[in-house]
Every structure is written in C-alpha cells, then in structure tokens.
Amino acid sequence: MALTAQQPPIPAGVRTVALVGIDGSGKTTQAHRLATELTLAGFPAEYRRNAGGRHWFGRLAAVFGRRDAEDLLGRRAMLGVESVLRWLAILRTLLRRTVHHEITVMDRYAVCQYASLRSHGARPAAERRARLAYRLFPAPDVTLLLSVDPVVAHERIERRGYDHESMDYLRAATAAYESLPEYPDFVVIDANGTPDEVAARIRAALAPAPVPAGLEPEPVQA
Numbered sequence: 001m002a003l004t005a006q007q008p009p010i011p012a013g014v015r016t017v018a019l020v021g022i023d024g025s026g027k028t029t030q031a032h033r034l035a036t037e038l039t040l041a042g043f044p045a046e047y048r049r050n051a052g053g054r055h056w057f058g059r060l061a062a063v064f065g066r067r068d069a070e071d072l073l074g075r076r077a078m079l080g081v082e083s084v085l086r087w088l089a090i091l092r093t094l095l096r097r098t099v100h101h102e103i104t105v106m107d108r109y110a111v112c113q114y115a116s117l118r119s120h121g122a123r124p125a126a127e128r129r130a131r132l133a134y135r136l137f138p139a140p141d142v143t144l145l146l147s148v149d150p151v152v153a154h155e156r157i158e159r160r161g162y163d164h165e166s167m168d169y170l171r172a173a174t175a176a177y178e179s180l181p182e183y184p185d186f187v188v189i190d191a192n193g194t195p196d197e198v199a200a201r202i203r204a205a206l207a208p209a210p211v212p213a214g215l216e217p218e219p220v221q222a
Contacts, residue, residue, distance in 0.1 A: 030146065150174055
C-alpha cells in the first residue's frame with residue numbers, strides 16, 4: 001500500500017537514503033519503489049544508481065566469449081575499474097542532489113565497494129586506498145542493509161537470467177558486509193520476503209518514532 005501525506009514516511013531532515021546489500025537482495029527494486037512511494041506521499045524523491053560497471057563488463061565479456069568481467073579484465077583490474085566507476089557515479093549523484101534538493105534514494109553506495117573488495121579477496125591496501133578516495137563523500141543519512149539468505153539471493157539471480165553468481169561468492173559477500181566497521185550503523189532489513197513484504201519493512205524502519213504521550217511539544221501562543 002502506498003504512503004499517504006497524512007502518514008509521514010521519513011524523519012525530518014533525511015535527505016539521503018542508501019540501499020546496500022549483496023547481489024540478489026533486491027536493492028534496485030526497493031530503491032525504485034521507495035523513491036516512488038516517497039514522491040506520492042508528498043516528499044519528492046529521486047532514484048539514483050551508483051553502480052560500478054561490473055554488470056556492463058559482464059555483458060561485454062559474453063560478447064568476447066569470456067566467463068565474466070573478471071575473466072575479461074582480470075580480478076585486480078576489474079576491482080580498480082569498479083572502484084573508479086562507482087566513485088564517479090556517487091559524485092554525479094551528490095552533484096545532482098545539490099541542484100535538485102530532493103530526497104535521494106541511492107541504489108548502492110561507498111560501502112558496497114568496500115564489501116566488494118573484501119568479498120573478492122583484495123588486499124587490505126586496496127580497501128585503504130578506496131576509503132581514502134571515498135571519504136570525500138558524506139555518509140547517507142540512513143543506510144538500509146537488505147539482508148538476504150544467499151540461497152534466496154542465488155535463486156533470484158538465476159531467475160532474472162542475465163547474470164550468475166556462485167554460492168561461495170554470495171556467502172563471502174554476506175560476510176563482507178557484516179565485517180565492515182560501518183555495519184553497526186546500518187538499519188538491517190529482512191529482505192527474504194516478497195517485494196511487498198520487504199517494502200513494508202522498509203517503511204516501518206523509516207517511519208519517524210512516535211512522540212510518547214505527555215511529551216508532545218507545547219503549542220506556540222500567538
């Protein structure tokens with residue numbers, strides 16, 4: 001069910017919401033949906049994708065008869081390209097936000113790159129370099145981690161049919177997100193259900209906390 005103007009969907013002052021998580025967790029679906037629901041509720045919002053190019057290079061790899069993006073470019077080169085492309089995508093997103101002043105719903109953010117580096121076995125120095133570059137960007141006001149069973153994620157990826165991920169990688173990516181120093185600040189959303197169920201959990205997580213009875217602000221006297 002869509003949000004209404006009588007039901008404030010998001011705390012005051014929140015300008016950026018990032019959805020992060022492993023492949024198959026539903027980030028893109030839920031980010032699109034959240035931006036639409038916020039707008040319908042009277043809070044103009046825009047969906048912004050901060051991808052690292054791995055999907056595009058995967059398709060290019062298929063053209064050349066290679067297994068995937070890493071098979072085409074090599075693991076270290078792909079991680080380097082991914083870091084640069086995601087950095088540029090986030091920069092573009094933040095520049096657009098300064099112009100349009102809407103709520104920005106981000107499909108992926110900097111922490112996705114840190115998790116990608118960890119799950120692909122990159123050296124700690126690679127993550128340190130990425131963090132140095134990405135520290136230019138402010139943290140989102142809210143980061144929603146869509147937590148999904150790797151088995152469920154694998155089934156979703158296979159069902160969509162245009163790419164593939166191994167169970168070993170999905171488990172490693174899950175562990176990578178949980179190992180990040182940012183993890184305690186994430187709002188963890190159970191993303192194992194249907195899109196409607198997950199959207200309802202996101203709405204509940206974002207809803208402003210009610211003011212306890214008796215603590216409402218005093219009306220301003222004219």
